Amino acid sequence: MSTRLSPIGLVVLGILVLVPAIDAVAFGNYYLMSVGTRILIMAAAAVSLNLIMGYGNMPSLAHSVFLGVGAYVVGACSYYSRATGAPWLLDGFLQLGLVLVLSAGAAAVIGAICLRTRGVYFLMTSLALGQVFYVLAAGAYQFGGDDGMALDFRSRFPVVDLANMPTRYVIAVLFLAAVIYGSKRLVDSPFGLALRATRMNPRRVLAVGNEPSRVSLLAFVVSGAVAGVAGFLLANQTDFISPSILHWTTAGDLMIAIAIGGLGTMLGPVYGTIALLTAEEVLSSTFTYWQFAFGLLIVAVARFAPSGAGELLRRVRLRRA
Amino acid sequence: MPEIALETRHLDKSFGGVDATRDVTLAVERGSIHALVGPNGAGKTTLLHQLAGTVTPDRGAVLFEGEDITRLGAAARVRRGIARTFQITALCNQLTALEHVLLAVQRKRGVSFKLWSRALAPGDDVERALACLDRVGLRGRAGQVPDELSYGEQRQLELAIALGCEPSLLLLDEPLAGVGHAEARMLIELVRTFRGGLTTILIEHDMEAVFALADTVSVLHEGRLIASGHPDAIAADAAVREAYLGDDSDA
Numbered sequence: 189m190s191t192r193l194s195p196i197g198l199v200v201l202g203i204l205v206l207v208p209a210i211d212a213v214a215f216g217n218y219y220l221m222s223v224g225t226r227i228l229i230m231a232a233a234a235v236s237l238n239l240i241m242g243y244g245n246m247p248s249l250a251h252s253v254f255l256g257v258g259a260y261v262v263g264a265c266s267y268y269s270r271a272t273g274a275p276w277l278l279d280g281f282l283q284l285g286l287v288l289v290l291s292a293g294a295a296a297v298i299g300a301i302c303l304r305t306r307g308v309y310f311l312m313t314s315l316a317l318g319q320v321f322y323v324l325a326a327g328a329y330q331f332g333g334d335d336g337m338a339l340d341f342r343s344r345f346p347v348v349d350l351a352n353m354p355t356r357y358v359i360a361v362l363f364l365a366a367v368i369y370g371s372k373r374l375v376d377s378p379f380g381l382a383l384r385a386t387r388m389n390p391r392r393v394l395a396v397g398n399e400p401s402r403v404s405l406l407a408f409v410v411s412g413a414v415a416g417v418a419g420f421l422l423a424n425q426t427d428f429i430s431p432s433i434l435h436w437t438t439a440g441d442l443m444i445a446i447a448i449g450g451l452g453t454m455l456g457p458v459y460g461t462i463a464l465l466t467a468e469e470v471l472s473s474t475f476t477y478w479q480f481a482f483g484l485l486i487v488a489v490a491r492f493a494p495s496g497a498g499e500l501l502r503r504v505r506l507r508r509a
Numbered sequence: 510m511p512e513i514a515l516e517t518r519h520l521d522k523s524f525g526g527v528d529a530t531r532d533v534t535l536a537v538e539r540g541s542i543h544a545l546v547g548p549n550g551a552g553k554t555t556l557l558h559q560l561a562g563t564v565t566p567d568r569g570a571v572l573f574e575g576e577d578i579t580r581l582g583a584a585a586r587v588r589r590g591i592a593r594t595f596q597i598t599a600l601c602n603q604l605t606a607l608e609h610v611l612l613a614v615q616r617k618r619g620v621s622f623k624l625w626s627r628a629l630a631p632g633d634d635v636e637r638a639l640a641c642l643d644r645v646g647l648r649g650r651a652g653q654v655p656d657e658l659s660y661g662e663q664r665q666l667e668l669a670i671a672l673g674c675e676p677s678l679l680l681l682d683e684p685l686a687g688v689g690h691a692e693a694r695m696l697i698e699l700v701r702t703f704r705g706g707l708t709t710i711l712i713e714h715d716m717e718a719v720f721a722l723a724d725t726v727s728v729l730h731e732g733r734l735i736a737s738g739h740p741d742a743i744a745a746d747a748a749v750r751e752a753y754l755g756d757d758s759d760a
Contacts, residue, residue, distance in 0.1 A: 377623055381604075381611060382621050385608075392670075395583065396592075397588045398616050
């Protein structure tokens with residue numbers, strides 16, 4: 189576990205983020221920007237999951253739920269705005285407020301139940317609770333049930349137009365930056381210290397007068413709310429909602445990304461997500477059994493860099509020094 | 510204000526048929542240093558757990574400042590002013606000594622749930638934490654993680670964390686075990702300064718330290734309190750001699 193925010197890591201990330209922008213502006217090629225927006229939003233979701241999984245020892249498969257809540261708020265507002273003709277439902281700030289309240293609320297309930305268990309039991313409890321929400325979304329026929337639905341309207345903000353793809357890309361970049369900065373602040377805060385201590389030794393936290401479960405629950409709620417906003421952005425990016433976002437595999441993919449990049453590191457989840465989703469994008473279009481190649485990649489990471497690829501880079505640097 | 514800081518009434522605790530605590534009734538005077546002694550397996554640590562709230566007695570009551578705290582959880586007791594150290598150190602492997610004490614200081618100051626300020630920002634919290642480390646002689650080791658500390662230093666850190674809670678009652682479970690000779694003397698002097706202010710309950714095998722420090726010595730044997738009184742009286746007590754001679758593996 190590390191709370192360090194590597195300057196080199198940030199610079200490289202900055203350069204990576206510029207690539208789709210340059211491709212779009214200089215060559216009129218918008219493909220990377222479209223894919224990149226989704227990747228950056230998922231990276232932010234991975235950072236939020238890492239906050240509880242890496243720094244708080246809460247491997248939650250219910251993280252899909254909060255992404256789903258964010259996406260379905262956009263979808264529901266779009267649907268009911270069309271049905272009732274009420275334009276105020278499309279107000280982005282109203283929707284964001286709803287997203288925060290509902291995802292934090294869902295996280296409080298799910299977290300309170302899951303936190304009665306630890307480790308692999310926590311994982312299984314979060315899986316079970318998460319799938320309940322998946323089934324609910326799949327049964328919501330007015331929102332297309334299993335198939336999901338295309339949005340009639342995106343969220344509306346003053347000045348900023350989410351129908352514009354470069355605008356969405358800039359927002360995704362800013363969102364990821366804010367989430368990285370926020371998680372750094374949180375991990376370094378007195379609360380972050382208590383959270384890390386809870387992960388390492390709950391008895392110690394108890395012995396200074398804090399309830400470990402309360403510390404964990406607050407982190408779970410904060411993390412869930414951030415994932416909610418990520419879901420909100422994701423729906424606006426894809427212009428589409430589907431129950432698949434609530435399926436546990438969404439959180440599972442984020443976990444794989446975190447494991448590849450480095451659990452409990454500040455930037456590992458970001459790089460892990462970029463690597464995972466880029467590989468998926470490239471491999472799935474060229475190779476039918478791309479998941480096989482992907483499996484090999486995961487085995488390689490587990491064999492050569494069990495603490496994530498960031499660890500590998502650190503070792504290379506140490507050997508040179 | 511009552512003269513008695515802590516009281517137990519007829520405490521019983523058994524683990525699967527083994528009686529670890531049997532009918533223990535004890536009163537600890539405010540500001541005194543009260544030593545719990547007895548052979549291994551006498552139930553000293555189990556008794557301490559029941560005072561700290563990490564073990565719930567089967568029967569009986571624990572009273573702190575005249576209030577029944579028998580059903581109060583461990584964290585709530587710390588918030589009331591009861592801090593403890595662990596016999597087997599309970600530290601966090603990746604936190605520095607300073608961060609350990611900060612955990613206690615920031616809980617005490619009510620800022621443990623602040624999400625946006627920096628825990629290690631220079632200021633009152635860090636000053637207080639460093640002062641606690643200084644009192645136990647660890648100021649120079651503030652940046653070290655537990656693995657980099659000797660076993661004795663880890664014990665000193667345990668004490669510093671407990672002091673960071675700013676307790677009115679301190680429960681020390683063998684604070685001198687494994688501590689070097691010079692450090693032990695320093696810690697004995699430190700505990701001596703608690704007298705009159707901070708009530709201290711001390712489990713310790715180092716009899717020299719116990720007799721140098723304690724105002725009152727209570728002797729446990731097979732879970733039962735067999736004697737309690739002034740150190741000189743205890744040293745002369747026949748029942749105590751028998752308990753120790755009967756099990757000389759420890760004394």
